Amino acid sequence: DIQMTQSPSTLSASVGDRVTITCRASQSVSSWLAWYQQKPGKAPKLLIYKASSLESGVPSRFSGSGSGTEFTLTISSLQPDDFATYYCQQYNDYSPTTFGQGTKVEIK
Amino acid sequence: QVQLQESGPGLVKPSETLSLTCTVSGGSISGYYCNWIRQTPGEGPEWIGYIYYSGSTDYNPSLKSRVAISVDTSKNQFSLKLNSVTAADTAVYYCARSPSKGSFDYWGQGTLVTVSS
Numbered sequence: 001d002i003q004m005t006q007s008p009s010t011l012s013a014s015v016g017d018r019v020t021i022t023c024r025a026s027q028s029v030s031s032w033l034a035w036y037q038q039k040p041g042k043a044p045k046l047l048i049y050k051a052s053s054l055e056s057g058v059p060s061r062f063s064g065s066g067s068g069t070e071f072t073l074t075i076s077s078l079q080p081d082d083f084a085t086y087y088c089q090q091y092n093d094y095s096p097t098t099f100g101q102g103t104k105v106e107i108k
Numbered sequence: 109q110v111q112l113q114e115s116g117p118g119l120v121k122p123s124e125t126l127s128l129t130c131t132v133s134g135g136s137i138s139g140y141y142c143n144w145i146r147q148t149p150g151e152g153p154e155w156i157g158y159i160y161y162s163g164s165t166d167y168n169p170s171l172k173s174r175v176a177i178s179v180d181t182s183k184n185q186f187s188l189k190l191n192s193v194t195a196a197d198t199a200v201y202y203c204a205r206s207p208s209k210g211s212f213d214y215w216g217q218g219t220l221v222t223v224s225s
Contacts, residue, residue, distance in 0.1 A: 004152075034211035043202055043215035044153065055213070087152055094209040096168040099152035 002026050002093050006086075006100035012108040019075040021103045023088035028068045032092035035064055035073045038102075039084045047086075048073065075105075083107055110135040112203050112216035120197075120223050126190040130203030130216055137161050137179070141206045142186040144177060146199040147218075154199075158206070159186055193223045 003026040013019050023033065031051040036044035046055045048064035051071060061076040075082055088100040116128035130142065144156040157167035159177040167175045171190070179186040190197060200220050204212035 032210065043204075043218050044212070045215075046211055046213050049211040089153075089211065091210045095166050096170070097155045097209075099154070101152045102150075 001096055002029060002090050002098055004088055004090055004098055004100035006088060006103045008103060009101070010104045010106060012106050013078050014108045015078055015080060017078045017108075019078050019082075019105060021073045021086055021105075023066075023071045023073070023100050025069045025071075025090055029090040029092035031067050032090060033064075033066070033071050034089045034091065035062075036087045036089065037082075037084045038087065044087060078105070110205065110214045112205065112214055114201060114203050114216045114219040116219065116221070118220055118222060120193055120221060121225050122194055122223055123192055126188070126193050126197060126201075126221055126223075128188045128201055128203075128219065128221070130186050130188075132184045132186075132205070136181075137184055137186065137205070138181060139207075141209060142177070142179060143204045143206060143212060144188045145202045145204055145212070145215075146197075147202070148199045153202070156188065156190075156201075158209075195223050197221070198223045 005024045007022045033051045035048040038044040052064045063074050085102045085104045091097045111133045113131050120126045138161045141158045143158040145153045147153045159165045159179045176189045200218040202218045204215040206212050
């Protein structure tokens with residue numbers, strides 16, 4: 001299985017901050033990477049697919065970049081609604097597709 | 109607006125079979141991959157498997173010997189069976205749709221299944 005490692009595990013930030021989360025794959029996944037936002041008690045919500053494509057309806061302050069084994073999710077100006085846990089998912093190898101362990105963005 | 113809803117028992121005894129159904133409304137499952145995903149507290153999601161609307165399936169190798177996913181296109185539903193459950197199978201179970209073997213664009217709200225006697 002392809003292992004996905006996110007850093008940091010927890011991130012403390014303030015409203016208006018620029019936030020960057022990193023996801024590293026144990027082997028190349030090309031650009032087959034997605035990012036999700038999850039709030040407590042809710043299902044994950046798709047933000048980014050194919051490494052940098054913004055899902056319809058997702059605010060433009062979210063952006064994704066990277067290819068191969070290293071990827072980043074950037075929130076350009078953190079908003080109160082953005083405090084949540086974020087997960088990356090690789091789907092280059094779909095059996096199984098695998099997720100990272102999550103990055104919790106909390107209020108500083 | 110596409111919506112997915114999981115249903116099934118919230119408590120299953122050890123060694124028995126976990127059975128869940130996902131009902132899709134607001135859109136057809138035809139042309140889509142129908143997935144089951146589970147998550148334990150504090151962990152990332154774990155993909156269980158999918159069924160394509162035509163009936164082809166693929167499962168996580170770690171669960172393959174215990175899992176079966178089926179589809180009923182006439183009811184716009186798909187179902188999960190996981191046999192020989194243990195406490196390690198306690199999790200929130202989600203159904204999710206994907207347009208291809210890729211990211212998941214619509215998810216159910218999730219249902220907690222506890223394995224306990």
